[in-house]
Amino acid sequence: MKYISTRGQAPALNFEEVMLTGLAPDGGLYIPESLPTFSKETIAGFKKLPYNELAFEIMKPFIDGCIPDDDLKALIDDCYAQFRHPAVAPLVQLGHNEWVMELFQGPTLAFKDFALQMLGRLLDYVLQRRQQHVTIMGATSGDTGSAAIEGCRRCKNIDIFILHPHERVSDVQRKQMTSVLSDNIHNIAIKGNFDDCQSMVKASFADQSFLPEGQQLVAVNSINWARIMAQIVYYFYAGAALGAPEQEIGFSVPTGNFGDIFAGYLAKKMGLPINQLIVATNQNDVLHRMIANNLYEKHGLEHTLSPSMDIMVSSNFERLLFDLCDRDGAKLSAFMTACAGDEPVSLPDVAFAKARELFDSYAVDDEATCAMIAQIWDESEYLLDPHSAIGVKAAREVRRSTDIPMVTLATAHPAKFAEAALKSGQATAPALPHHMADLMEREERCTVMENDIKVVHQFIADNISAK
Numbered sequence: 001m002k003y004i005s006t007r008g009q010a011p012a013l014n015f016e017e018v019m020l021t022g023l024a025p026d027g028g029l030y031i032p033e034s035l036p037t038f039s040k041e042t043i044a045g046f047k048k049l050p051y052n053e054l055a056f057e058i059m060k061p062f063i064d065g066c067i068p069d070d071d072l073k074a075l076i077d078d079c080y081a082q083f084r085h086p087a088v089a090p091l092v093q094l095g096h097n098e099w100v101m102e103l104f105q106g107p108t109l110a111f112k113d114f115a116l117q118m119l120g121r122l123l124d125y126v127l128q129r130r131q132q133h134v135t136i137m138g139a140t141s142g143d144t145g146s147a148a149i150e151g152c153r154r155c156k157n158i159d160i161f162i163l164h165p166h167e168r169v170s171d172v173q174r175k176q177m178t179s180v181l182s183d184n185i186h187n188i189a190i191k192g193n194f195d196d197c198q199s200m201v202k203a204s205f206a207d208q209s210f211l212p213e214g215q216q217l218v219a220v221n222s223i224n225w226a227r228i229m230a231q232i233v234y235y236f237y238a239g240a241a242l243g244a245p246e247q248e249i250g251f252s253v254p255t256g257n258f259g260d261i262f263a264g265y266l267a268k269k270m271g272l273p274i275n276q277l278i279v280a281t282n283q284n285d286v287l288h289r290m291i292a293n294n295l296y297e298k299h300g301l302e303h304t305l306s307p308s309m310d311i312m313v314s315s316n317f318e319r320l321l322f323d324l325c326d327r328d329g330a331k332l333s334a335f336m337t338a339c340a341g342d343e344p345v346s347l348p349d350v351a352f353a354k355a356r357e358l359f360d361s362y363a364v365d366d367e368a369t370c371a372m373i374a375q376i377w378d379e380s381e382y383l384l385d386p387h388s389a390i391g392v393k394a395a396r397e398v399r400r401s402t403d404i405p406m407v408t409l410a411t412a413h414p415a416k417f418a419e420a421a422l423k424s425g426q427a428t429a430p431a432l433p434h435h436m437a438d439l440m441e442r443e444e445r446c447t448v449m450e451n452d453i454k455v456v457h458q459f460i461a462d463n464i465s466a467k
């Protein structure tokens, strides 16, 4: 399988190459040139597969021989054995035809483990074979950093440097990152905000001359194709469990960078009968305004109780836009240039109509988020985290049919976001799962640094293990 850039001006790559790259050289994102599709008979057979076996069937065509089947199976088995629930992605029923899929059973209690546990293993495997060492550099406001660190803690061929804003991530999120003491894990707390961290990472990817000879940076944010691929699996898992291919299914997805929901869109194109995909956002609702009103217009960033969705520019939306622009790189580039300007932008009518066939959207503010957490607690004593609550609220507001099962992706464990639980009427902060109960007592390692890229670059150069 070949991967091409959305902007149409970069050479096609294979899976291994695409995983080791960030943005395409023309500024676009990589996507498969064509998608594998599964017949009704094949999808009917998915129902009897446990999660790891289904993951193999879904990922295999994308990896397309870059990793021998037996090795790929072993990587996948090891990866999803780290999840503490035997179903890996269990479904919990909230009401009639209404479900949440718990995607927070992995090591860092957020859905990003599904992709980053896999990405760490895939990278280490191909690097070992190539006898190559790489450096991962990333910025985090919380969840991505801890999931990337957990995904790479045992990788021999990777050093990982994660920048977070000093004293601006939650205690649980910081501890999850800084208590991983492996030699290849480097936490840097920058005296600045998340944007400062992200600009440093962007500048470092653009000019990698600070790295020792022969070293390169690899991206682990959701522009990395392998992350999207791993997320397609759980849509099929839920669909098969609830009666696909005979039965249609709807999904409501708490959305920030549009990575998770884009995987659902691909699942639909691969044959899963999805009748509706709901883009659920918080007050940072640029995607909701795009999908509801066909108006792309940037607003200032607001800090909310669902910080992992506090995003102004949704990078993966470009992957959908590429399809909406008839996979025409030149058309898409023109649209992206317009979006980067200050004027509001709209899609052509035909493209917008295509988007509306499948997507609905809804924005939920902090007050409504807390009301939803309280209501679900009241109905069934089930505690939602604020991101998942936004998904459930959006599903209840805009689902097209109550006859069709609706699955909200529950993206984080409620203990990760205790503030929202307390504001929603819980008497005490939700407890961490048993195996993490001692998290707050664990030893930490982290280097606090001035907001100065030269200092950061020197630190990275000094600490890369392969020289």
Ligand SMILES: *Cc1c(COP(=O)(O)O)cnc(C)c1O
Residues within 6 Å of the ligand: 110, 111, 112, 143, 144, 222, 254, 255, 256, 257, 258, 259, 260, 261, 308, 309, 387, 411, 412
């Ligand atoms: C990252 C994240 C999201 C948003 O996912 P995208 O793929 O960026 O849309 C939602 N909820 C939680 C808990 C997250 O960590």
